[in-house]
Amino acid sequence: MEWEVVIGLEIHAQLATKSKIFSGSSTEYGADANTQANIYDLGLPGVLPVFNEEALRMAVKFGLAIDAEIGMKSVFDRKNYFYPDSPKGYQITQLHEPIVGMGHIDIDLGEGKSRRINVTRAHLEEDAGKSVHEGFDGQSGIDLNRCGTPLIEIVSEPELRSSKEASAYFRKMQSIVMYLGICDGDLSQGSMRCDCNVSLRPKGQEEFGTRTEIKNVNSFKNVERAIEVEIERQMDILEDGGSIKQETRLFDADKNETRSMRSKEVENDYRYFPDPDLLPVIIDEEYVEAIRATLPELPEQKKARFEAEHGLSAYNASVLAANREMADYFEAAAGISGDYKMTANWVMGDLSAALNKNEISINEIPVSAEQLGAILKNVKGNDISNDGAKEVFNAIWQGKGSDVDQLIDQLGLKQVSDTSAIEAVVAQVLADNPKLVEGYLNTPEDKRAKAIGPFIGATRKAAKGVNPQVVMEVLKQKLNELG
């Protein structure tokens, strides 16, 4: 049977506030265990939550960025469950009246293709602490520093149809929250985490199959792998006539498998009810519009502008726009070089390769956008070759200098583009190689383009630093004159 894959993602993004969502404890990552877990975070008797205005502002900003309905009235609820990383015995979240309602994003599927995915909702809630199961002599150690860190949980519609689409969606969400500056997007520190809901149904069937939820997948690659192995597992069961159990599963990256975690508690078991400690949050149009005015240009808009204004391909535009720092670097460099396409190719090619090789981010690059722009301006003006550009780029990277023009002189990279000088060299090359000339003249017209190669090589050997384009033109002209 042919199966259709149905995937929905729940992404938790930690908001980049200084203090927690309901208390004045610091949210800084990496502090000593429990040094940022205070009276409220520990759930001591009598404590009361006070809502952080910055968390609200960031959530609304996110809602505007995905073109969503904003909850002018939103309400906090208690989700009740017992686990040691949540000392109050409940998590404060938003069930029926979330801050962000239905919105949508466009995901990039490569080669410039994109697809719109609807976002059901995004609600505010508090993060839980961390349990450490090793090193405590048969007990579990609890670190409550993370307890109360503000989160938005972003819930997609079950519209994703493959593991690739799921990771593209996750990537796009990361790009958006980082553009907005509301989350640092760091997957390795758990600033963004993803739960994947996966089910299969016979192709053409409208009704959804039973789904499983894979918890806390922590990288783009693992989202793809976890979903792929889960699809395979479910397909095997269904093909054998079995049925899928609705449950929560964990992805084991080492064994490349998902395994059962616990039977998913049905919704009622959480005994949600409105939190009596918190009043409804009411905002007005003026508040929303003031936040809208602070929205930066978003990846989708930037991509469209790069295509329209700079003539970039859809693919190049989407790659460059995905990362705000990368996009800014590109635009600054291209503004100086005067050639957007060439600069795009450079940033996505040699520059990205160098970043990957050295495992650094664009923020740490030793070659500034101004320097790259100056290098490429020389390429555009035919003063240096592309290989020469690479040499200057590497020299700056290695700290051998910072002034582009000086380096071009020092490294002797200046190209000879003066036609009369090149004509003299070409004339000499032709005179020195009568056999090559004869061979060329005996070559049929349509194959001559290839036969010109040896002359170019010989000319560049005879005079270092000649501009290959000018050489090519002069050669063609001279050879044509011969017959």
Next chain:
Amino acid sequence: MSLDTNQVLAIADLARLQIDEKSITDFQTNLSNVLDLVDQLQAVDTNGVEPMAHPMDAVQRLRADVVTEVNQREKFQKIAPSTADGHYLVPKVVE
């Protein structure tokens, strides 16, 4: 609406309460009474009444995003049953 024994035990389990067998009937009656009260409330015609999230007719006040708490771990851990290495210790919980 009246709850049966299994429902009472399920509710107790969710609340992590241990109840002895003798008191199950008491809980059954008491909890059922609560639900009857809810039924009574449900029967009221609320057409045109806006649902309330809170009995107080007021709006949530917001706090500025400022760190106001300092580290008081030592104080808190003095009253904890068991700690090590800055962590609170609990019976092993691995799923």
